Amino acid sequence: MPKHSFAFTHLHCHSYYSFLRGTASPVDLASRAAELGMEALALTDRDGVCGSVEFYLACREAGVKPILGVELTEVDNSPESGSKRIRRHPLRAVFLARNRIGWRRLCELTTARQLDENFSLSQAVRDAGDDLFVLTDCRDLIPAVLPLFFILEVTSFMGVRKREEILRLGRAKKIPVAMANDLYFASPDDYSLARVLACIRTRSGWKDVDPLEVPHREARFKNIREMEDSLGAYPEVFASTRWIAEECNLELELGRLHLPIYPLPSGESASGRLRSLCxxxxxxxxxxxxxxxxxxxxxxxxxxSRLGMADYFLLVEEIVGFAKGEGIPILGRGSAANSLVCYLLGITGVDPLRYNLYFERFLNDKRKDPPDIDLDFPTNRRDEVVNWIYRRFGSDRVATLSTTVRFRARSALRETARVMGLGEVEARRLTRNLPYFASLRDPDQIRREAPECRDIPWEDPAISKIMAIASRLEGIPRHLSVHPGGIVITPEPITNYLALTRAAKGVVVTQPDMYSVKELGLIKIDILGQRA
Structure with missing residues (x-):
């Protein structure tokens, strides 16, 4: 068989936004696909779409067609022999958006997976609709009535018995079978990093981590020749993969603002109301x-008016009016102080005419991104304002922004030391004097700038190995947290644009962070709490 006779697209890929599972950034994955001459690539992080916008932009920059998806899971708690059993490998299915409607459906399903205690993956598969592809290797998820774009999945490292079983099942039920490698890292050298992440996630040591929690050694970004060597005997799976890649043509509406619509009586315009209030x-x-x-x-x-932002100013004015009506101190600050409109609406307290402040610094016809109005409230009364915003504009159209917590030098070194079996006292000695913004990738700089770190035994082989692994952890996302003040309000249900999840303490937040939310054209309002 001649080599490279099959085109191939990776349709099941995890980035480091599959928290503590994948090792590569969306940018790295897009670059790798371009380097290998692949025309398209999918991102399917576990139970989340946090990196989708970042991936989409990176693929466009690299000349690779982006396919946005998600791997949704469900833990099986079905009773067995009178007791509960936990499936070692949870039920899994990959959902790929064929178009913009598919993206909305993807966000709805991902949000349900994170927020709905009664979420059923089987039901999600049955209800996928015609705008999503569904790929799975779980026969338990095959519905009685097949969705139009239901696909069975095989990988290059799947056991021969299971692979043959899936291929026979596909032929018997007339279900297409596609090739996907369920990848978690870009190159063989990244396997050790994936193992460390699994140890951190499961609170295990390097030697005692459950092998089933660690990605397979072959779950990497293989090139076309490697995939052909593994499954070239089954040309039909490559044909299905190519068909799926060709069918997925999602174009995100980036660069276009989606401003919230202020509710007004019939016949009254936002611009007219704004002028009247001024x-x-x-x-x-x-x-x-x-x-x-x-x-x-x-x-x-x-x-x-020309920028279509009258609704936004009315919305902020009503938030400020609510706070003042409730006796909650409020201060508008930032470049909004340059605006006469903000001053007349009571949003800010500085007269821009008296101090000759330039409006253009705040807003002008050339500006593509939305204006930034920061509103300060007392910390002990901020929640009153936030809760009112949810009630006033609808909990289905309001969300708190997330922020991504990443490994830094201290946390990366501390976790790696624990995984590699270093004692707690010794680990503390390594980390306690590290400057907060230090980088383990440049130990010489640490020694120069932090004299208290000079007694660290950098040349000790065990310490050197720990440092090398920890340096690769730096910058990898660890979990989502809550943005200190950002609130997003959308003109349509928020899952038309993005997915939601639950951060620490039960707060519902956007899965994408503020930078991706901005790329999606959604407007952020900072409702900040101040103790001063």
Whole structure:
């Protein structure tokens, strides 16, 4: 058989946003696909789409077609012999978005997986619809009535018996079988890092981690020749893979603002309401006319109207009005202080005319990203404001932003030392004096800039090995947390744009962080708590 006779696309890929499982960033995966001459690549992180926008942009930059998906799981708690059993490998299925409707469905399912205690993966497969591909190697997930785009999946490292069973099942039930490698790392050299992540996730040591918790050694980003060598005897699985890649044509609406719509009576426009409120503000702030006031107001209102942001200003004005009505101290700050409109609406307290502040620093016709208005509230009353926002604009259209907590030098070194069996006292000695922003990739710089770290036995072989592994952990996401103040409000149900999850302490947050949310064109309002 001639080599490279099959085109191939990896359809089951985990980045480091499959927290404590994958090792590669979305950018690294896109670069690897381009390097190997692959025309398309899918991202299917476990139970989340945190890295999807980052991956989408990286693929576009690398000239690779991005396919957005997710691997959804379900732990089987079905009774066996009168007791509960936990499936060592949970039920899994990969969902790939064929189009924009598929992306919305993907976000809905992923949100349900994270927030719905009664989530059923079998039901999700049955309800997938025509805008999602579903890939699985679990026969328990094969529904009685097959969805239009239901696919069985085989990998290059799957046991021969299971592979043949899936191929026979596909032929018997007339279900297409596709090739996917369920990859967790980019190269063979990354296997040790994947093992360390598994140890951290399961609180195990290097020697005693459960092998079933560690990705297979062959679960890596293989090139086309390697995949052909593994499964070239089954050309039909490559044909199915190619067909799936060709059918997935999702175009995200990046660069276009999706501003919340302020509820108004029929016949009244947002621009008209905003101008009316500004006129009332002139009476409160100035009493009588002032030179340059009308010209400045007309200019600002013109820019706001042309950019379609009148609804946004009305929304912020109502938040501020609620706080003042409840006796909650409020301070608007940042570049918003340059705006006469913000001053007239009571959002800020600085007169931009008196201090000759330039509106263009806050907003202008050339600016593509939304304006940034920071609102400060007392820490002990911030929750009142946030809860009111959810009630006023709808819990299905409001979410708190997430932030990604990543391994830094101290946490990476501490966890790696524990995994490799170093004692707690010795591990503390290694980490306690490390500067917060130090990088283990440059120990010489640490020695130069932190004299208290010079007594660390850097040349000891065991310590050197720990340092080398820990340095590779730096920057890898560990978990999601709650943004200190960011709230996003959307014009449609929020799962039309992104998926939600539950962070620590039960707070529901966006899966993508603030940077991806911005790329999606959603507007952020900072509701900040201040102790001062």
């Amino acid at each position: 006129r009332e503000g002139i009476k409160k702030r100035y009493g009588v006319g002032r030179i340059g006031l009308k010209q400045r107001l007309d200019k600002e209102l013109g820019v706001i």
